Amino acid sequence: MPIFFETRQIVTPGDLIAEGEYIAGENTYKENEKIYASRLGLVDTENKKVSVVALKAFYIPKAGDIVIGTVAEVGFNGWTVDINAPYPAILRAGDVLGRPFRPQEDDLSQVLDMRDLIVAKVASYDRTHDPQLTVGEPGLGKITRGQILKITPTKIPRVIGRKGSMVSMIKQETGCNIILGLNGVILVTGKTLESEQLALMAIHKIDEESHTSGLTDRVTQMLKEEKAKMEENKNE
């Protein structure tokens, strides 16, 4: 039962990673007791599970995911939302209004118009139906302030860090609130423009150096240095 690649080694689609009694994890497939890679990425082994951390992928909705989307179309009884996925997401009017939708009285474009940004949760999705969103929970709904950043969806776990260490560190250092959409869209809201920019800079750095180790420490250091610089500028 050999493994042909070491952990964190780069593989391309079709590379034979392991043979024998292993479990095929993410971005791999099993055929005749052999596990092959199905995406370009880095090998990751955990007990008997062999998976590949993709270097490039796209977002596929999953029920329960928090996502950030753009209203693409105002329909007759709801909205179509672009959530950066191959499928358009549907948001029903009743869900946003919190009461049954009355087509005679309610003007949907007054509630959410085209190009409005929303934080939403994927209520349901399967391969036969387009994803449906909900905003009926605290913290969800229309975005009124803050800044948006888009990164590769596969890198969101890196921004979160181990048990949320990375994102809570950035929140603490910059004093910003950060909402991570699992579809690769990030919302940063802070008290000042500077603090928002600082947080964006940190996330940008994580996006670019996502496959390096000891990143949390380096991001912390960068934030501290930048903050010191800002203080200096203020004092001058």
Next chain:
Amino acid sequence: MNDKPEKLIDKKGVRLDGRKPDELRPIKIDVGVLSNADGSAYIEHGKNKILAGAYGPREVHPKHLALQDRMLLRCRYHMAPFSVQERKSPAPSRREVELSKVIRESLEPSIFMEYYPRTALDVFVEVLQADGGTRCASITAAALAVADAGIPMRDIVVACAAGKVEDTIVLDLMDEEDKLGSADVPLALMPNLNAVTLLQMDGILTVEEFEQAVNLAIEGCKKISAIQKETLKAKYVDVKEVEE
């Protein structure tokens, strides 16, 4: 250009461009060359210059084309008007429609189409300069563009041709050999799975010659595949170096 060479292959077995019968043309590949595409690749295979872009998976337009159980793969092979000596009309010709289908069918088995129903994957192949064997070079570039787009695949398809020129079986025919030679066998392969996804033959070969040509083409495919994979990894190699 119109004066025909007397011999396509000399007594020592050297071809017009100085290659041995089992030698490939020089190949250069690049990935991620188009920023608006989800995945892209550029290949220089001898004098061929081909650009490929992959878009998707995305919503299908027009909607009625969507498939309920799998992804829709659409390919467009197109030759630029300036890609050949005489101006080529930019309208799709019979040959281009056929090659689009051939490229689509050679990529289809390598992609996990059933993962993303009701979506489309569009692959555009643009031949900027043609010099024989464009279908093979196009498949090589298109497969790489799809892999670069992050689409789950069984293997990266690679293609290469072999043929018969003056009673010798040769690898990777160029334009003159293709036109004046007696047979051409393009072949696309999933190298790790050892599965053929495209096999065509133009001309006449005996069974023995055909087998010889197929084996030669498979060897050629494997050599190109190594370059293909190296290029794809090289896009992220700087990432790897920082890590170590």
